[in-house]
Amino acid sequence: xxxxxxxxxxxxxxxxxxxxxxxxxxxxxxxxxxxxxxxxxxxxxxxxxxxxxxxxxxxxxxxxxxxxxxxxxxxxxxxxxxxxxxxxxxxxxxxxxxxxxxxxxxxxxxxxxxxxxxxxxxxxxxxxxxxxxxxxxxxxxxxxxxxxxxxxxxxxxxxxxxxxxxxxxxxxxxxxxxxxxxxxxxxxxxxxxxxxxxxxxxxxxxxxxxxxxxxxxxxxxxxxxxxxxxxxxxxxxxxxxxxxxxxxxxxxxxxxxxxxxxxxxxxxxxxxxxxxxxxxxxxxxxxxxxxxxxxxxxxxxxxxxxxxxxxxxxxxxxxxxxxxxxxxxxxxxxxxxxxxxxxxxxxxxxxxxxxxxxxxxxxxxxxxxxxxxxxxxxxxxxxxxxxxxxxxxxxxxxxxxxxxxxxxxxxxxxxxxxxxxxxxxxxxxxxxxxxxxxxxxxxxxxxxxxxxxxxxxxxxxxxxxxxxxxxxxxxxxxxxxxxxxxxxxxxxxxxxxxxxxxxxxxxxxxxxxxxxxxxxxxxxxxxxxxxxxxxxxxxxxxxxxxxxxxxxxxxxxxxxxxxxxxxxxxxxxxxxxxxxxxxxxxxxxxxxxxxxxxxxxxxxxxx
Amino acid sequence: xxxxxxxxxxxxxxxxxxxxxxxxxxxxxxxxxxxxxxxxxxxxxxxxxxxxxxxxxxxxxxxxxxxxxxxxxxxxxxxxxxxxxxxxxxxxxxxxxxxxxxxxxxxxxxxxxxxxxxxxxxxxxxxxxxxxxxxxxxxxxxxxxxxxxxxxxxxxxxxxxxxxxxxxxxxxxxxxxxxxxxxxxxxxx
Numbered sequence: 001x002x003x004x005x006x007x008x009x010x011x012x013x014x015x016x017x018x019x020x021x022x023x024x025x026x027x028x029x030x031x032x033x034x035x036x037x038x039x040x041x042x043x044x045x046x047x048x049x050x051x052x053x054x055x056x057x058x059x060x061x062x063x064x065x066x067x068x069x070x071x072x073x074x075x076x077x078x079x080x081x082x083x084x085x086x087x088x089x090x091x092x093x094x095x096x097x098x099x100x101x102x103x104x105x106x107x108x109x110x111x112x113x114x115x116x117x118x119x120x121x122x123x124x125x126x127x128x129x130x131x132x133x134x135x136x137x138x139x140x141x142x143x144x145x146x147x148x149x150x151x152x153x154x155x156x157x158x159x160x161x162x163x164x165x166x167x168x169x170x171x172x173x174x175x176x177x178x179x180x181x182x183x184x185x186x187x188x189x190x191x192x193x194x195x196x197x198x199x200x201x202x203x204x205x206x207x208x209x210x211x212x213x214x215x216x217x218x219x220x221x222x223x224x225x226x227x228x229x230x231x232x233x234x235x236x237x238x239x240x241x242x243x244x245x246x247x248x249x250x251x252x253x254x255x256x257x258x259x260x261x262x263x264x265x266x267x268x269x270x271x272x273x274x275x276x277x278x279x280x281x282x283x284x285x286x287x288x289x290x291x292x293x294x295x296x297x298x299x300x301x302x303x304x305x306x307x308x309x310x311x312x313x314x315x316x317x318x319x320x321x322x323x324x325x326x327x328x329x330x331x332x333x334x335x336x337x338x339x340x341x342x343x344x345x346x347x348x349x350x351x352x353x354x355x356x357x358x359x360x361x362x363x364x365x366x367x368x369x370x371x372x373x374x375x376x377x378x379x380x381x382x383x384x385x386x387x388x389x390x391x392x393x394x395x396x397x398x399x400x401x402x403x404x405x406x407x408x409x410x411x412x413x414x415x416x417x418x419x420x421x422x423x424x425x426x427x428x429x430x431x432x433x434x435x436x437x438x439x440x441x442x443x444x445x446x447x448x449x450x451x452x453x454x455x456x457x458x459x460x461x462x463x464x465x466x467x468x469x470x471x472x473x474x475x476x477x478x479x480x481x482x483x484x485x486x487x488x489x490x491x492x493x494x495x496x497x498x499x500x501x502x503x504x505x506x507x508x509x510x511x512x513x514x515x516x517x518x519x520x521x522x523x524x525x526x527x528x529x530x531x532x533x534x535x536x537x538x539x540x541x542x543x544x545x546x547x548x549x550x551x552x553x554x555x556x557x558x559x560x561x562x563x564x565x566x567x568x569x570x571x572x573x574x575x576x577x578x579x580x581x582x583x584x585x586x587x588x589x590x591x592x593x594x595x596x597x598x599x600x601x602x603x604x605x606x607x
Numbered sequence: 608x609x610x611x612x613x614x615x616x617x618x619x620x621x622x623x624x625x626x627x628x629x630x631x632x633x634x635x636x637x638x639x640x641x642x643x644x645x646x647x648x649x650x651x652x653x654x655x656x657x658x659x660x661x662x663x664x665x666x667x668x669x670x671x672x673x674x675x676x677x678x679x680x681x682x683x684x685x686x687x688x689x690x691x692x693x694x695x696x697x698x699x700x701x702x703x704x705x706x707x708x709x710x711x712x713x714x715x716x717x718x719x720x721x722x723x724x725x726x727x728x729x730x731x732x733x734x735x736x737x738x739x740x741x742x743x744x745x746x747x748x749x750x751x752x753x754x755x756x757x758x759x760x761x762x763x764x765x766x767x768x769x770x771x772x773x774x775x776x777x778x779x780x781x782x783x784x785x786x787x788x789x790x791x792x793x794x795x796x
Contacts, residue, residue: 004631004641108646132642132669165669166631166643261669268668336672347674350730351692356685357717359709361619361654392652397714567714572653575713586749 005169007162008102010133012037013169014140015070015098019176020044022062024055026440027469028074029109030163031102035072036472039481043174048472048481051407051440052077056084056099060153063097064189066180068144072100075116076406080441085153086123090199091189092151095180096144099125102158105305106332109468111387111404113330115306120155120283124203126210127155127283128224131263133167139280142222144177149219150206157282159305161261161332207284214286224281227293231272255297257290257310261333262303268335269344285313294319305333363392365573366549366589368463368534371508372432373400374569374593375515381428381522384417386410386442388434389467389536397570401432408433408441415445415454426455427522433458436466436474439489449527450498457521458529460491461508463536471539478543485544495529502528509534511596537589550590551606553583559602566594566603608639610663612671613760616690617682618707619656622753625778626680627658629757633774634662637766644669655686655709678763680756683707684736688723691732700732701760703739703752735759739794746790754779754787758794768795 005013012034015023023046025035039046049055055071062069073081078101085099101119104110120127128143130136136158143154187195217225230253255275258266263278270276277293279285294300294314302311302323311323326341327333336346363370373393376383377400385391385401386409394401405413410431418426433442438460449456466472473479478488495503502524506517514532521528535542537549552573562579573587574594581602588606595603613630615623624645631643639662646656659671673692681687681702694700704724711717720726724736737759743751754775761771772788779787 002635004635004643006645160646161644161669164645166641166645167666167669168635168640264667264669332670334670334672335668336674347672348696349674349692349694350732352688352720352723352726352730354720354726355717356689357709357711357719359618359653359655359685359689360711361652362710364652389652395710396716570710570714572710572713575708576715 002168002170004166005133006166007133007136008033009037010137010169014137016041017172017174018141018144019068021067022069024049024058025072026052026055027472028077030160031072031074032469034100052081056081060088063093063095066095066182068096070098075103075114078119088153089123089125096147097153098143099155102163104160116157117309125155127157129157129260129282133169137169211284214281215289226278228276230275253297254299256301258303265333265335265338266303269338362572364537365587366537366591368508371593372514372532373398376400384410384413384431386433386437407437408445411442411445411458414456415449418456431458435462435476439475450500460531462531462533465536467536500527505531508532509591552585552588553603555581555583556602559600565597608663610666612676613660613678614671614676615658615680616686619654621682623658626753629774629778630660640666642666642669684723700734702736704736705740742793747786751790754790755794758791761795
């Protein structure tokens with residue numbers, strides 16, 4: 001049956017149908033739903049791993065054991081997982097292994113917009129790039145078959161507009177290949193220098209074979225790369241897709257090489273009126289296919305988001321090409337962008353003269369981070385930030401974050417900052433890091449603080465969930481990907497076991513407790529960890545129990561003097577109407593943080 | 608058929624994903640090629656959100672660009688104004704009249720513009736504005752604003768009403784069905 005499917009769901013479906021057996025991932029927008037969808041299939045083992053490196057090693061281990069496996073991550077997650085990936089390229093696999101990476105051009109939910117294709121080139125791994133849900137579904141099976149045929153992990157690269165767009169897919173039945181046996185083979189799998197020296201030429205030869213595959217376009221009936229000749233080319237129906245056209249036909253014509261969403265934008269603008277070479281196997285890139293295509297057209301263009309990967313390849317082949325000389329390196333493309341650079345008209349559009357106030361995302365009403373961030377702001381401390389919902393605390397009015405870099409960096413940045421400045425910063429600088437982020441990459445950073453006797457204060461924002469990506473369980477919550485009880489890491493014991501004796505737990509809804517504790521730990525001449533503990537306000541259940549919030553607060557207009565003290569916490573449930581604070585009772589969960597700021601008793605508990 | 612474009616805009620958490628799910632289901636059963644593009648993650652935390660629904664014989668781009676939208680369906684007035692540049696010449700805005708202050712307005716850094724409906728009409732937009740929140744409350748839940756809006760939008764389509772109702776039944780849980788059918792009827796008027 002044909003149905004509309006999210007790109008990530010279609011990819012998950014394709015992997016399932018191809019006999020996926022083990023899946024391990026760390027959530028990250030826009031990749032998260034791939035693994036969430038896989039988790040719905042009970043005949044696949046699936047899990048959230050503590051980070052992407054672990055996930056990739058788990059998937060690699062499963063492939064080694066002879067079962068088809070996958071791991072998924074966002075683009076920056078691939079940096080974390082790069083270490084095993086680069087050597088897995090040398091050893092190859094036993095059963096198929098698929099690595100899913102989702103880029104985020106335009107940075108809808110990311111701290112940079114790096115282009116994952118560079119990782120595929122550097123690790124010398126084949127990379128497939130689907131351009132819609134149907135192709136994500138199709139390429140999933142192809143990726144496993146390529147992986148086994150060419151003995152290599154295969155990367156499938158998604159991006160926000162493919163991952164989070166729904167298009168038509170026809171699901172099929174699951175067909176599992178016979179499992180492969182595991183056999184000892186140290187020359188292949190034990191990467192001592194002597195053995196690795198033997199494997200590197202294997203990798204290079206594999207890449208050459210994959211270049212040939214790219215030139216031939218078709219692998220087991222699936223068109224990885226394809227030329228779509230313009231309608232007026234008069235191509236016979238049985239035409240071989242990559243057969244070169246006679247040169248004279250190319251006069252005055254343009255031909256466009258594109259991949260992923262760029263293909264959709266090009267087709268949207270031109271339909272069947274120009275020649276298009278659509279790249280699906282983006283690493284390694286084809287050679288003769290591109291040369292033949294280029295020689296069949298007069299003006300060659302490459303339309304690709306982010307970096308000039310295909311374009312530079314074309315230039316290395318000696319081709320003259322239009323690309324980043326006219327198209328931006330930054331952000332997402334669109335059909336209008338293609339129209340503009342191709343000198344075409346864009347549709348007329350109107351806008352209001354006055355400026356429209358922006359609507360940035362905000363921390364939710366009742367967010368447990370708010371109370372702690374308000375206290376940090378009040379104490380005027382320097383705050384090393386990290387990656388998660390709580391990064392929103394850097395915005396006005398809380399402004400409780402000075403910087404952020406990558407997962408776990410807050411803790412190590414704090415250590416470096418304090419070692420550089422000594423007592424000048426130790427009493428006025430903290431790191432803030434979420435529970436999931438701490439497990440992901442903060443533990444080793446805290447080990448540095450413990451080991452090198454850093455007088456640093458780390459705040460772990462424990463909201464009992466991985467919030468930003470939409471409530472995934474993690475090793476501190478005690479529940480697995482299916483919501484079933486499992487192992488639980490106790491943060492206090494973990495921190496103490498490193499030799500850090502000063503471990504404090506605070507309730508971020510209690511402002512005076514937050515302030516006193518922060519002052520004490522900043523003053524202490526020892527490493528300390530403050531665990532700010534309150535479940536995410538959006539959680540429906542915690543530890544198997546239904547969450548019951550307090551009644552929404554009410555404003556007493558008689559007592560409210562309009563001093564705006566309650567506005568200092570940036571709660572979306574509070575606004576000023578006239579000169580009085582008003583509580584939005586549909587949003588307020590009665591956390592009471594604003595009550596503690598009101599000196600006039602105007603904010604009263606709901607009944 | 609040339610591709611038609613519907614943009615659904617609003618504030619994160621207002622329920623635009625159900626609206627796009629319903630439209631996607633409906634248009635697919637009408638035999639169209641359909642693409643629906645959403646944004647997840649950071650943008651959902653009370654920020655401005657936009658969903659693109661495109662349908663026709665063959666749909667390529669997953670997004671709608673400036674000047675291309677046949678319809679902008681808006682859950683909130685300021686958001687309708689924000690995405691006005693995406694409206695096609697002669698396009699129609701179907702909007703809830705609800706006003707939700709964004710954080711820069713709450714903190715006093717910006718003012719919420721007044722008279723937005725008139726200003727959008729002066730720019731040539733056809734604006735159909737209605738108090739969907741009241742209709743939703745009347746139907747039984749403030750969360751039914753999305754279905755009220757779908758009811759309003761349905762007036763501009765030749766697709767028979769029962770097809771819309773079938774799509775609602777397919778997309779919402781059974782225990783909310785009556786409430787949503789009522790919300791749809793109130794929106795359609």
